[in-house]
Amino acid sequence: MKFDFDLFVIGGGSGGVRAARVAAGGGAKVALAEESRLGGTCVIRGCVPKKLMVFASSYRDAMAEADDYGWDVSMGDFEWPKFSKRLNSELDRLEGVYQNMLKNSGVKTFLTRATVKDAHTIVLADGSEKTAKHILLATGGRPVRPDEEFDTSLAMVSDDIFHMDTLPKSMLIVGGGFIACEFACIMHGLGVDVTLFYRGAQILRGFDDEARGLIAEMMAARGIAIHTGTNILDMQKSDGGLMVKASNGTETEFEKVLYATGRSPNTESLGLDNVDVELGRRGEIIVDEYSQTGQPSIYAIGDVTNRVNLTPVAIREGMAFVETVFNGNPTPVDHELIPYAVFTQPELGTIGMTEEEAREAGPIDIYATSFRPMQQAFVGREDRVLMKLVVCKNTDVVLGCHIVAPAAGEMIQMAGIAIKMKATKAQFDQVCAVHPTMSEELVTMKTPVRSA
Ligand SMILES: Cc1cc2nc3c(=O)[nH]c(=O)nc-3n(C[C@H](O)[C@H](O)[C@H](O)COP(=O)(O)OP(=O)(O)OC[C@H]3O[C@@H](n4cnc5c(N)ncnc54)[C@H](O)[C@@H]3O)c2cc1C
Numbered sequence: 001m002k003f004d005f006d007l008f009v010i011g012g013g014s015g016g017v018r019a020a021r022v023a024a025g026g027g028a029k030v031a032l033a034e035e036s037r038l039g040g041t042c043v044i045r046g047c048v049p050k051k052l053m054v055f056a057s058s059y060r061d062a063m064a065e066a067d068d069y070g071w072d073v074s075m076g077d078f079e080w081p082k083f084s085k086r087l088n089s090e091l092d093r094l095e096g097v098y099q100n101m102l103k104n105s106g107v108k109t110f111l112t113r114a115t116v117k118d119a120h121t122i123v124l125a126d127g128s129e130k131t132a133k134h135i136l137l138a139t140g141g142r143p144v145r146p147d148e149e150f151d152t153s154l155a156m157v158s159d160d161i162f163h164m165d166t167l168p169k170s171m172l173i174v175g176g177g178f179i180a181c182e183f184a185c186i187m188h189g190l191g192v193d194v195t196l197f198y199r200g201a202q203i204l205r206g207f208d209d210e211a212r213g214l215i216a217e218m219m220a221a222r223g224i225a226i227h228t229g230t231n232i233l234d235m236q237k238s239d240g241g242l243m244v245k246a247s248n249g250t251e252t253e254f255e256k257v258l259y260a261t262g263r264s265p266n267t268e269s270l271g272l273d274n275v276d277v278e279l280g281r282r283g284e285i286i287v288d289e290y291s292q293t294g295q296p297s298i299y300a301i302g303d304v305t306n307r308v309n310l311t312p313v314a315i316r317e318g319m320a321f322v323e324t325v326f327n328g329n330p331t332p333v334d335h336e337l338i339p340y341a342v343f344t345q346p347e348l349g350t351i352g353m354t355e356e357e358a359r360e361a362g363p364i365d366i367y368a369t370s371f372r373p374m375q376q377a378f379v380g381r382e383d384r385v386l387m388k389l390v391v392c393k394n395t396d397v398v399l400g401c402h403i404v405a406p407a408a409g410e411m412i413q414m415a416g417i418a419i420k421m422k423a424t425k426a427q428f429d430q431v432c433a434v435h436p437t438m439s440e441e442l443v444t445m446k447t448p449v450r451s452a
């Protein structure tokens with residue numbers, strides 16, 4: 001059978017663009033459909049604009065500290081419209097870069113919605129059909145508001161943050177995951193009065209307890225009002241924004257409310273009923289270790305499969321797909337020991353087992369130190385950082401590393417190499433310290449603080 005393309009990719013985000021480019025670079029005839037903007041979540045409404053906002057928000061502390069370091073500075077107000085204009089032109093630039101990368105690799109791009117008609121046929125929004133030997137679903141996910149008795153559409157989701165005309169004076173953020181905590185710190189840094197409602201007992205569920213405890217403490221010390229065990233009971237429009245009745249008995253007006261209560265895979269109305277593609281409980285596409293669905297010609301990668309929802313993972317899944325399908329080299333995706341960074345202030349960098357997980361798996365030693373970093377201690381700030389290693393008592397292998405500190409994301413990338421190589425604590429200790437740094441503690445902690 002003759003097809004229009006060797007590969008048709010639906011979704012022009014991190015995973016889809018990489019897979020399309022690499023497959024086309026290897027000589028395959030490739031098409032890609034994107035219904036919104038090329039670059040997808042990461043570039044347009046995720047990692048990139050978020051990180052630029054992290055940078056913007058960090059200048060408040062830096063300027064306050066500068067005075068104690070001898071600089072004659074005066075702090076003005078943050079001008080959201082000025083930053084937002086620059087942010088949007090940067091995103092336009094990056095979208096253009098993605099467009100050119102696809103064009104230069106010979107990928108035929110359709111800027112339109114695409115759905116699946118059958119195992120080898122795609123339908124574009126104008127009704128035209130394209131056939132392909134292989135179809136790759138890389139449609140990502142979208143933020144979801146919870147189902148409540150009141151009108152949750154009055155509140156924003158993370159996509160809306162990047163389109164605000166003005167910066168609100170106050171914001172309630174609901175959720176305790178990556179997005180809730182990162183935006184709580186960003187908004188606070190930009191001068192917004194931030195309150196965070198989290199329904200559980202402690203934010204950042206799933207991360208090391210000691211690490212998330214310190215982040216919560218540091219966020220609260222900066223002035224973010226964290227209410228755990230709390231949710232919204234009712235929300236109504238009011239003169240100054242939204243009047244929120246909470247399960248903790250309070251009734252407070254916030255200018256804006258942000259739901260950061262999770263994301264759903266984009267599988268609705270994608271035509272998957274027409275093919276043998278199974279969906280999980282949360283609407284995610286079920287795939288095997290090669291990202292293949294039950295329909296042999298259809299694969300899925302990235303957030304739409306809800307495995308590990310990170311940009312570098314979507315990219316690796318895309319490359320493994322090309323290796324498997326176009327290079328005759330079946331390559332499963334390695335989801336073990338992935339480093340994470342949460343861009344709170346201070347950041348959390350983490351890889352491997354938490355102390356709680358490791359304790360269940362076998363005997364462990366914990367090496368940990370929490371201290372006031374030199375840069376902030378000098379100006380009298382009470383900030384603390386945490387350096388922590390979880391070590392197997394039997395093998396001496398470092399099972400996990402948890403860092404709470406400015407630039408912890410940068411540090412965990414490096415520590416991650418050693419941990420992925422299954423380095424032992426003794427091998428960490430063979431490395432000479434870099435002095436004076438915060439991370440030198442990772443190679444100088446001599447005695448376990450506890451064992452379990
Ligand atoms: C606020 C935020 C911050 C984040 N920060 C980080 C971070 O710091 N680090 C990190 O690693 N990850 C981060 N992530 C997660 C990261 O953005 C995602 O894991 C990553 O973008 C997933 O890539 P993807 O290719 O699977 O999907 P996406 O990037 O979501 O791309 C999917 C694309 O498919 C398009 N599409 C969907 N349906 C169709 C259709 N039927 N036809 C045509 N096109 C369609 C969409 O418009 C979208 O452009 C963040 C996410 C958010 C929301």
Ligand SMILES: NC(=O)c1ccc[n+]([C@@H]2O[C@H](COP(=O)([O-])OP(=O)(O)OC[C@H]3O[C@@H](n4cnc5c(N)ncnc54)[C@H](O)[C@@H]3O)[C@@H](O)[C@H]2O)c1
Binds near residue numbers: 176179308340342
């Ligand atoms: N730095 C990073 O790498 C980064 C940053 C942002 C997002 N991401 C990725 O995006 C994914 C999505 O992030 P997220 O923060 O949206 O999801 P998440 O799963 O991390 O957090 C969702 C939060 O919402 C809460 N929640 C869910 N339903 C609720 C309800 N009905 N009422 C109240 N609270 C509710 C949950 O308890 C949880 O705290 C992450 O899992 C991560 O993979 C990564």
